[in-house]
Amino acid sequence: MSSHKLQAPKGTRDWYPNEMSVRRHIEAAWRSASVDSGFDEIEGPTFEHLELYTIKSGEGIVNELFSFTRAGGDDTYALRPEFTPTLARMVVARAAQLPMPIKWFCMPAMFRAERPQRGRLREFQQWNVDLIGVAGAEADAEVIATGILALERLGLRPTDVQVRISHRDAVANILRRLGVAAESLHAAFELLDRRDKLDAAEFAKRAAALGLDEGARAGFERVARTTLPIATDIAELARNVDVPVEDVEPLAALRDRLSALGLADWCRWDLGIVRGLAYYTGMVFEFHEASGAERAIAGGGRYDTLVELFGGPKLPACGFGMGDVVLSLVLADRGLLKDAEAGAFLPRPDVFLLSNGAEAAERGVAGLEHSLRRAGFHVRRSYKQTRNIGKLLGDANKVRARFALIVDDKFADGVVTLKDLGAGTQADVWREDLDGLLRRAR
């Protein structure tokens, strides 16, 4: 709002209590879905040696990084733009001693020096889930299922979000069938990925360069546009893209596994999903808002060669990243964050303590407040001068306290008034019974 130095840097966010409560709400779903699925939480440094990021992504990535050197130092560092290189480094460092499989998750802040736009900021939280050491559809489906579990816990349903799944082996088979030479496969993936950004003439030109004639181009288009329910028989899927069923065989096990997990409604085949990353080796997927309105909510896949690329043993691996920015937009669009402004995601006090101003009460409340906190309760009070009970109850209501504890001269006899702010009822109770009453009501 004001200027230069006093403003938060471009593309960053300040987390006031209401915003922070929404972030914790999302992170709680991420964490609980991860832990319940058997993943352990890890964390790495916020910055790494710059070179760590060029190993798999090349020098081109440097423009998208916040990188720096220490004053007077020579080493170049970069704020982490993604977690995978750190993950690979951590796995490689202890590959020999880690029990397999490795099931790790984290939800760190990431930094990318991009121009902010809808669904994209320069700093954001990203949930990473990775399962390393297990090959095949069993692990692929478990990773996807963990992502879906978190979304379910945030109130989303298959009508809100769809997981679009493809498999590079199947797509490679189909592309070969269309006449793409092995050495052009990578370029063909890129073209598949960029098809919507190119005009028809440019697309045709590039397709021709890959060895696709007019008929094959039509087939290529058909592959790019193929989206079918995951429950679809793979023979039908094969017919749909006009290839023999063995070409799409890699999809069968994944289909069976996801169906067995009861997640078929959440998932669709989308053979146009490529993922830009060159290191994906099998299944790839993206979570999208159901109508396709937003950027991808999450993206991931299998990367069986990555650990080796970072100097470790050959280990099969599968994982995804889910950012908080697009997810928050989708949750807001679906009305799942609508009471956040009213503090609906802030922790609710168990007790709101108020004194009517009587001498015994004034003397007693401070000690009462802290002893209730020591007993494990969330206790708040008003800092207003007034001892007007109505006003103070208004404050209790504003912070959504469950109970108001009204202290008056009866406190001298060890009696306080406990008011249930939800039910509107109240009763005089012994101070010594208070902890038990509150604990039971919780």
Added chain:
RNA sequence: GCGACCGUAGCUCAGUUGGCAGAGCACCGGGUUGUGGUCCCGGGUGUCGCGGGUUCAAGCCCCGUCGGUCGCCCCA
């Protein structure tokens, strides 16, 4: 890195051909010794993003800059 639009109170915004900065909500205080979530009264809380220019006079016009929004590039 490029382009378009935008920037007035905590929030949403109004502000005429340049002439004393406003509304609603929020917030703060009070309502004849004590009952809230829906009453009443009072309070404007401001570097009009910032810097410069034009002018007797700038929220308004001009230039620059920072930031926001949405695209492009890129998207790990």
